[in-house]
Amino acid sequence: MDLSQSTLVELRDAVRGKQVKAVEIADHFLQRIARIDREFNSFLAINPTVMDEAAKVDAAVASGLDPGPLAGVPIAVKDLLCTKGLATTAASNMLKGFVPPYSATVVERLRAAGAVLLGKTNLDEFAMGSSNETSAFGPCRNPWNRDHVPGGSSGGSAACLAARLAPASIGTDTGGSIRQPASFCGVVGIKPTYGRVSRYGVIAFASSLDQAGPMTQNARDGAVLLEAISGRDDLDATTSDEPVPPWFRKIDSDMSGVRIGILKEAGIGDVDESTAVVFSRAAEAFRKLGARIVNVSVPTLRYAVATYYLIAASEASSNLARYDGVRYGHRAARPTADLDDFYAANRSEGFGLEVKRRIMLGTYALSSGYHDAYYIKASQVRRRMRDEYASAFAACDVILSPVTASPAFKIGARISDPLEMYRNDMFTTSSNLAGLPGISVPGGFAENGLPIGVQLTAKHFDEQSLFNAAAALESALALPKKAPHGV
Amino acid sequence: MAYEAENEGFEAVIGLEIHAQLLTRSKIFCRDSTHFGAGDNENICPVCAGLPGALPVLNERVVEYAVKTGLALNCEIRRQSFFARKQYFYPDLPKGYQISQHDLPICGPGYVEFVSGGAKRRVSVTRAHLEEDAGKSTHHGDYSLINLNRSGIPLLEIVSGPDMRTAAEAADYARAIRGILRYLDVCDGNLEEGSLRCDVNVSVRHCGESALGTKVEIKNINSFRFIEKAIEYEIHRQTDCVLNGERVAQETRLYDPDKNRTFTMRAKEDAHDYRYFPDPDLLPVTVEKDWVEEIRSSLPELPLARAARFVAELQLPEYDATILTQERALADYFERAQEACGNPKAASNWIMTEVMRNLNESGTSIARAPVTAERLGKMIALIDKGVISGKIAKTVFSAMWADRGDPESIIAEKGLAQVTDAAAVGRIVDDVLAANPSQLESYRSGKDKLFGFFVGQVMKLSKGQANPELVNELLRKKLRE
Numbered sequence: 001m002d003l004s005q006s007t008l009v010e011l012r013d014a015v016r017g018k019q020v021k022a023v024e025i026a027d028h029f030l031q032r033i034a035r036i037d038r039e040f041n042s043f044l045a046i047n048p049t050v051m052d053e054a055a056k057v058d059a060a061v062a063s064g065l066d067p068g069p070l071a072g073v074p075i076a077v078k079d080l081l082c083t084k085g086l087a088t089t090a091a092s093n094m095l096k097g098f099v100p101p102y103s104a105t106v107v108e109r110l111r112a113a114g115a116v117l118l119g120k121t122n123l124d125e126f127a128m129g130s131s132n133e134t135s136a137f138g139p140c141r142n143p144w145n146r147d148h149v150p151g152g153s154s155g156g157s158a159a160c161l162a163a164r165l166a167p168a169s170i171g172t173d174t175g176g177s178i179r180q181p182a183s184f185c186g187v188v189g190i191k192p193t194y195g196r197v198s199r200y201g202v203i204a205f206a207s208s209l210d211q212a213g214p215m216t217q218n219a220r221d222g223a224v225l226l227e228a229i230s231g232r233d234d235l236d237a238t239t240s241d242e243p244v245p246p247w248f249r250k251i252d253s254d255m256s257g258v259r260i261g262i263l264k265e266a267g268i269g270d271v272d273e274s275t276a277v278v279f280s281r282a283a284e285a286f287r288k289l290g291a292r293i294v295n296v297s298v299p300t301l302r303y304a305v306a307t308y309y310l311i312a313a314s315e316a317s318s319n320l321a322r323y324d325g326v327r328y329g330h331r332a333a334r335p336t337a338d339l340d341d342f343y344a345a346n347r348s349e350g351f352g353l354e355v356k357r358r359i360m361l362g363t364y365a366l367s368s369g370y371h372d373a374y375y376i377k378a379s380q381v382r383r384r385m386r387d388e389y390a391s392a393f394a395a396c397d398v399i400l401s402p403v404t405a406s407p408a409f410k411i412g413a414r415i416s417d418p419l420e421m422y423r424n425d426m427f428t429t430s431s432n433l434a435g436l437p438g439i440s441v442p443g444g445f446a447e448n449g450l451p452i453g454v455q456l457t458a459k460h461f462d463e464q465s466l467f468n469a470a471a472a473l474e475s476a477l478a479l480p481k482k483a484p485h486g487v
Numbered sequence: 488m489a490y491e492a493e494n495e496g497f498e499a500v501i502g503l504e505i506h507a508q509l510l511t512r513s514k515i516f517c518r519d520s521t522h523f524g525a526g527d528n529e530n531i532c533p534v535c536a537g538l539p540g541a542l543p544v545l546n547e548r549v550v551e552y553a554v555k556t557g558l559a560l561n562c563e564i565r566r567q568s569f570f571a572r573k574q575y576f577y578p579d580l581p582k583g584y585q586i587s588q589h590d591l592p593i594c595g596p597g598y599v600e601f602v603s604g605g606a607k608r609r610v611s612v613t614r615a616h617l618e619e620d621a622g623k624s625t626h627h628g629d630y631s632l633i634n635l636n637r638s639g640i641p642l643l644e645i646v647s648g649p650d651m652r653t654a655a656e657a658a659d660y661a662r663a664i665r666g667i668l669r670y671l672d673v674c675d676g677n678l679e680e681g682s683l684r685c686d687v688n689v690s691v692r693h694c695g696e697s698a699l700g701t702k703v704e705i706k707n708i709n710s711f712r713f714i715e716k717a718i719e720y721e722i723h724r725q726t727d728c729v730l731n732g733e734r735v736a737q738e739t740r741l742y743d744p745d746k747n748r749t750f751t752m753r754a755k756e757d758a759h760d761y762r763y764f765p766d767p768d769l770l771p772v773t774v775e776k777d778w779v780e781e782i783r784s785s786l787p788e789l790p791l792a793r794a795a796r797f798v799a800e801l802q803l804p805e806y807d808a809t810i811l812t813q814e815r816a817l818a819d820y821f822e823r824a825q826e827a828c829g830n831p832k833a834a835s836n837w838i839m840t841e842v843m844r845n846l847n848e849s850g851t852s853i854a855r856a857p858v859t860a861e862r863l864g865k866m867i868a869l870i871d872k873g874v875i876s877g878k879i880a881k882t883v884f885s886a887m888w889a890d891r892g893d894p895e896s897i898i899a900e901k902g903l904a905q906v907t908d909a910a911a912v913g914r915i916v917d918d919v920l921a922a923n924p925s926q927l928e929s930y931r932s933g934k935d936k937l938f939g940f941f942v943g944q945v946m947k948l949s950k951g952q953a954n955p956e957l958v959n960e961l962l963r964k965k966l967r968e
Binding site: 081082088090095098100101102104199200201202203204206207208234235236237238314315317318320321322324326339340343363366367368371375 | 533537538539540541542543544545572574576577578581582583584760762763764767768769770
């Protein structure tokens with residue numbers, strides 16, 4: 001069995017069927033990470049107890065106990081999720097020395113499902129970025145071309161899959177942070193419906209937008225992984241009571257009669273040629289599968305990026321107020337005059353540029369005198385966008401769109417132009433604003449060999465339609481099982 | 488002596504903000520205990536310590552207590568209210584924001600009625616909103632320590648309208664709020680321990696003006712008496728300011744009880760922009776109508792209504808009724824005692840004298856009084872039946888207080904019952920007359936005043952137990968013989 005190339009479902013079936021031991025799988029990926037991750041910098045830390053966790057799964061299998069739906073699968077988790085006893089950094093110096101006394105509910109649920117925690121992956125600092133370049137621990141590189149970014153903010157979680165350093169991973173998505181790196185790295189990334197997955201223990205960026213979700217080799221793996229982490233959590237008041245369906249078992253890739261919506265406002269005019277080609281081929285594939293292509297409209301979509309950056313930054317400015325360098329995190333060496341100066345010194349030195357930019361932006365948007373024009377106005381646009389999506393979903397089952405305007409860009413190309421970087425999020429931010437589930441599925445490759453994904457969006461809590469359509473698209477496109485060069 | 492601002496042609500405008508710590512077992516947004524007196528930072532968890540990724544979840548009991556209080560204050564209860572983040576940096580505020588209600592708090596406009604200066608007053612309640620408490624900083628020279636046990640303790644902030652005009656009225660309003668909170672059993676109302684905190688807003692203006700003067704806030708006053716004194720001082724200070732042609736500065740002041748004056752804590756220029764916005768971690772608080780009605784129907788009778796009933800149905804004087812209804816437990820005690828004896832005024836007299844004196848002297852609460860209401864009532868009934876005299880009753884009461892005994896067994900054990908047997912009392916009268924021949928002679932020769940002397944001697948010989956009426960009757964008869 002080629003462990004590197006195996007899917008999550010194959011690995012867990014093999015563990016459950018006693019064809020392979022969980023410790024062999026864990027050891028295999030640990031060795032690969034040790035050998036080649038210095039090229040990618042996708043992991044920030046390896047879980048020191050991963051072998052013990054794997055041994056426990058093997059013991060359970062040996063004694064005939066049910067090892068769970070993720071039996072023995074090593075999972076890489078974005079270093080934005082708290083892991084008890086294991087330093088959690090959010091890729092920021094402001095969390096230096098922070099060892100959480102608790103694990104995120106997602107991490108608890110992964111373990112309860114039989115998964116083993118492989119390690120913590122690189123990200124943009126506090127998940128703020130689209131390139132993984134704002135990490136305080138150095139950028140992560142795209143395995144398909146090391147001069148290019150893996151996307152972000154869940155860059156490490158995407159890159160480690162592309163480099164076959166883990167069979168599956170967990171990312172978080174506030175404005176596209178799972179879907180965009182999935183697209184850049186040629187893997188599947190799912191942003192669940194807001195309220196589907198507990199945010200407890202996920203270091204908050206923008207609380208009304210954040211959702212953790214699976215990143216996997218294919219849609220079926222994604223369904224299995226999402227089932228394991230979804231559902232009501234008493235520790236997160238914003239989780240939903242909506243039952244979690246057995247998505248994996250119910251995947252139905254028959255697309256006949258399914259209505260695929262194409263957005264009037266997010267057409268191929270906004271994207272580069274290779275992305276346009278991939279997008280058109282995906283639409284054509286759905287048509288050939290018997291789906292009906294319909295035009296839908298979400299007029300406020302053109303305000304999505306502006307709205308998103310006001311709301312996300314406002315919430316971030318508040319969520320990041322707790323990082324003051326007192327109990328953990330960077331503390332300035334210079335002597336400070338008073339309490340305010342002490343806070344200012346710690347925070348000015350400890351946070352990176354992008355994080356500070358967003359704290360400033362959000363503080364401004366919430367300030368008295370500006371609050372109504374920015375935060376309130378953005379909230380109104382957001383409500384309208386939600387309503388417009390509801391109307392659009394009366395006419396279609398799934399919306400097909402590009403994930404980004406172009407494939408992965410070069411490291412350093414956009415870091416000094418935040419507006420250009422933010423525009424990158426034009427196709428992804430609206431689903432966070434509206435709370436909708438979305439999936440990024442590999443759709444093809446650019447001429448330079450970099451992967452390009454397509455995005456599917458469904459109505460609230462209809463992840464099943466996403467998995468159905470994504471699975472159908474995967475079979476229809478039958479992309480060559482290509483791995484990045486040298487992997 | 489209250490300062491009479493009116494004398495100078497000024498009137499004061501006073502409003503109060505009262506923070507009541509709600510008596511729930513766990514904190515407002517996490518499962519930690521609210522128990523007072525735990526070791527430093529013992530009652531904390533990732534949520535109230537503001538650790539990364541921790542999330543607040545609203546304690547339903549807190550909402551129930553807020554609704555209960557809102558109903559008792561005649562407030563509109565909002566079907567949907569919201570939590571917002573109030574943002575500022577301080578070491579004892581671990582998240583960098585306090586979760587509070589800003590727009591649309593759970594309790595909207597209402598009012599409270601109470602008696603002040605012998606008259607019924609009505610003060611409007613602008614709002615009552617829920618929020619979490621911050622931690623506590625203690626400063627030790629060049630370092631400070633933070634205790635987060637208090638972080639996340641539920642508070643209900645009750646804001647009055649600017650309706651009060653005198654310091655005494657404001658203090659009585661605060662007492663009335665405390666009384667209601669304690670009746671509802673939602674707050675223990677302890678100002679000294681800080682479970683009830685009072686901020687006062689005071690301004691002065693020329694009588695007859697409708698515009699408000701510049702408002703000064705006095706923070707954290709920890710007794711009702713100090714509320715009154717602080718306001719008096721402040722009215723005086725502000726009136727002097729205006730009379731001297733100075734402007735009253737808008738600021739926050741603190742009251743120093745030792746010096747009986749207020750002093751500047753911070754000026755208005757330091758005012759924060761709190762950048763309120765709805766807390767995205769919490770859903771809107773939805774309160775179902777049925778639930779509100781259920782709570783309404785479970786409300787206890789409140790002090791003012793109870794006092795009115797004591798006057799109307801039990802014919803108590805208003806003074807007694809007001810004193811007895813200040814504490815729910817005391818009023819309950821009175822009701823049980825009066826039921827047991829059927830003599831409300833006697834029960835009230837005993838409670839307001841012997842019971843309260845003994846409670847004060849021993850530092851005991853009414854709930855733990857060694858003399859139960861039922862036994863007190865039984866004892867009063869024994870007086871009314873003539874089994875013991877009012878004077879002997881004091882001895883019985885002391886014995887009951889000391890040994891938690893039953894009045895009847897104490898009377899039996901100590902032989903304290905009145906002697907009502909005419910033959911027995913007659914023998915004592917005969918003995919007294921025989922033993923005092925000269926007084927007897929004087930009396931018979933017209934010295935009527937000596938009658939009292941013979942009564943005293945009989946009572947003394949009977950150890951106070953002879954029925955006084957019987958003594959009088961027999962003495963008269965025998966002296967005439």
